[in-house]
Amino acid sequence: MADDVAPCTASGYLDPSYWDERFGKEEHYEWFKDYSHFRHLLAPLLSPSLSVLEVGCGNSRLGEELLREGVTGGVTCIDLSPVAVQRMRDRLAEQGTSGVDVVVADMLDLPFESDSFDLVIEKGTMW
Numbered sequence: 001m002a003d004d005v006a007p008c009t010a011s012g013y014l015d016p017s018y019w020d021e022r023f024g025k026e027e028h029y030e031w032f033k034d035y036s037h038f039r040h041l042l043a044p045l046l047s048p049s050l051s052v053l054e055v056g057c058g059n060s061r062l063g064e065e066l067l068r069e070g071v072t073g074g075v076t077c078i079d080l081s082p083v084a085v086q087r088m089r090d091r092l093a094e095q096g097t098s099g100v101d102v103v104v105a106d107m108l109d110l111p112f113e114s115d116s117f118d119l120v121i122e123k124g125t126m127w
Contacts, residue, residue: 023087049072050071054066060123063075
């Protein structure tokens, strides 16, 4: 990642305005690796009826990959940044992709009932 996209301090990652600015400019970025690198770990856990929550989705394409794997029980992607969420919603609509719900939410204060999801995926947010 280029130096100009990182905040000045590590605490800058906690500031939603950092993410809004970043996602306002950035089309796509996969933290650590894309789905193809850890598919072998997730695929055995996936089933059509599975309900999945992706925490800190940013502009990842993981939600779409889960749909391609046959997950139809519901894929919900959350991010702290309203800009990231809107851009993902727009991208999914442009592609004609349905089945991914994208929500502005803080992983520390989730707006979901307990046991709402069968699987929670986080790949970099808690870092």
